[in-house]
Amino acid sequence: MANKLRLGIVGVGNIFKASHVLPLQAHPEVEIVAVCDINLERAEQIAAEYGIESAYADYRELLKRDDIDVIDICTSNYFHSEVAIAALKAGKHVFCEKPDAINPEEAQKMADAAQASGKVLMTMRNxxxxxxxxxxxxxxxxxxxxxxxxxxxxxxxxxxxxxxxxxxxxxxxxxxxxxxxxxxxxxxxxxxxxxxxxxxxxxxxxxxxxxxxxxxxxxxxxxxxxxxxxxxxxxxxxxxxxxxxxxxxxxxxxxxxxxxxxxxxxxxxxxxxxxxxxxxxxxxxxxxxxxxxxxxxxxxxxxxxxxxxEHLKHFIEVVQKRAEPINLPEHGVDxxxxxxxxxxxxxxxxxxxx
Missing domain, CATH: 3.30.360.10 (Dihydrodipicolinate Reductase; domain 2)
Incomplete structure (x- = not known):
């Protein structure tokens, strides 16, 4: 089995609880090590509920950690591009809930950041x-x-x-x-x-x-x-x-x-x-x-x-270099x-x- 990917979550609202946390925790190659939410109390509650070691209120503090490989973004739409670009620049692979961004300019910045970083950027297309x-x-x-x-x-x-x-x-x-x-x-x-x-x-x-x-x-x-x-x-x-x-x-x-x-x-x-x-x-x-x-x-x-x-599984396969991505950042720009x-x-x- 490939090395475990250490993962941080940004945004722990309903879509995270409904569709992200359980599949990721069940994946044998993933370990969720940190969660982040602008509501720190909520982040701490989620961390305690799911046995996650760290909780943050500021995603920038989470991105400073060298031991995190992947960021999963489940925030409101406005913050998708901001967090994704910062995470890619910090050397993290990024999975993002849809939509990619709130305008084409931000979507293009995300695609450019992914290309420059050499990391995988993928947006949910379930x-x-x-x-x-x-x-x-x-x-x-x-x-x-x-x-x-x-x-x-x-x-x-x-x-x-x-x-x-x-x-x-x-x-x-x-x-x-x-x-x-x-x-x-x-x-x-x-x-x-x-x-x-x-x-x-x-x-x-x-x-x-x-x-x-x-x-x-x-x-x-x-x-x-x-x-x-x-x-x-x-x-x-x-x-x-x-x-x-x-x-x-x-x-x-x-x-x-x-x-x-x-x-x-x-x-x-x-x-x-x-x-x-x-x-x-x-x-x-x-x-x-x-x-x-x-x-x-x-x-x-x-x-x-x-x-x-299934899409989260596919993303892990791509990060682990066992599969070619089914959706690309340029699809998101279009x-x-x-x-x-x-x-x-x-x-x-x-x-x-x-």
């Missing part, structure tokens, strides 16, 4: 690691769908605003609302499945209609910390259209709240040989065989680990460019060239 996504990627790469030329993707909720009044709904800290929170997941998945074509233009519209609505029916509302009377200056719904250099296109829709029948996430792609619908983790493929239209439902593993767990330009299009009311 939806690439589900059984359905892995199967579909191979199916497309083997040519079974032909030319994948258009599609649509989204994640829509009926009432599922996270951390209302807190950092999620404060643009300065989050970079935006449902688009940057949810769009990064399924735009990334769709673009990856399509072969990572370069985006060249976008158009979009954003809406804020549920800032004063207190109803919630989604477990996702538990993320973040609600703040009574807090800020809500982001969108709760975004729609848009992306054009790519190779002529392909993608429709998008992301909402925290809207009057729909039920919550859903989906990626639909259309190819010259087949199309697909990946919805709520279930995959169907639509094609034709022997002169007849056919619907294919692959038999996939039902008990696979969550995508967050993603944040797409999101930022959709916001610009929504403000100007016209298509914007990247």
């Amino acid at each position: 939806n690439r690691f589900t059984p359905a996504s892995s199967y579909l990627k191979r199916y497309i790469d083997e040519g079974h769908m032909g030319e994948v030329y258009t599609g649509r993707c989204g994640w829509v909720r009926r009432r599922g605003i996270p951390g209302k009044g807190g950092w999620f709904t404060t643009k300065e800290l989050s970079g935006g609302g449902s688009l940057i929170d949810l769009g990064v997941h399924f735009i990334d998945l769709a673009v990856w499945l399509m072969g990572n074509p370069k985006p060249v233009a976008v158009s979009g519209a954003t809406y804020t209609k549920f800032a004063n609505n207190e109803i919630s029916n989604s477990v996702h509302s538990r993320f973040g910390e609600k703040k009574e009377g807090g800020t809500f200056d982001v969108e709760d719904l975004a729609i848009g259209f992306i054009r790519f250099e190779n002529g392909a296109s993608l429709q998008i829709e992301f909402s925290w709240a809207s009057n729909i029948q039920e919550d859903a996430n989906f990626v639909e792609l259309r190819g010259t040989k087949a199309g697909c619908n990946l919805r709520k983790g279930e995959l169907q493929i639509f094609s034709e065989t022997a002169g007849q239209l056919t619907n294919i439902t692959p038999i996939l593993k039902k008990d696979a680990p969550p995508g967050h767990t 993603m944040i460019k797409i999101l930022s330009t959709i916001y610009k299009s929504a403000e100007t009311g016209r298509e914007v060239v990247l």
Whole structure:
């Protein structure tokens, strides 16, 4: 077995507790040795709960430790780039929760810092690691769908605003609302499945209609910390259209709240040989065989680990030099460019060239 990686966590809120700490503690090549949070009391509570030796309030103090190999960033969006760049400059490998950054300039600085340091920088793309996504990627790469030329993707909720009044709904800290929170997941998945074509233009519209609505029916509302009377200056719904250099296109829709029948996430792609619908983790493929239209439902593993767990495992494999990275910093730069330009299009009311 390779040497154990000593890991420090920055940010110990809900996403850390829900999706990071247990997979990392269970990994035989990882030892979490320190946690950091601007709320020192919370960091100390987490350290005691999970048997972690050190707790800090300032990530700069954590980065001074020569015995830490990896930093895992689970802070609010605004601090992703700041902490990542500092950690890379300190010689640490970095895993970061999504989104990569709150604007393209910061995402590019992260990519540049990773290249200069020679360390691994990877941002969470958990939806690439589900059984359905892995199967579909191979199916497309083997040519079974032909030319994948258009599609649509989204994640829509009926009432599922996270951390209302807190950092999620404060643009300065989050970079935006449902688009940057949810769009990064399924735009990334769709673009990856399509072969990572370069985006060249976008158009979009954003809406804020549920800032004063207190109803919630989604477990996702538990993320973040609600703040009574807090800020809500982001969108709760975004729609848009992306054009790519190779002529392909993608429709998008992301909402925290809207009057729909039920919550859903989906990626639909259309190819010259087949199309697909990946919805709520279930995959169907639509094609034709022997002169007849056919619907294919692959038999996939039902008990696979969550995508967050699988991506963290992949990151460790890359750091240990046993695997090539499935996602690269430049993918993150392109993603944040797409999101930022959709916001610009929504403000100007016209298509914007990247």
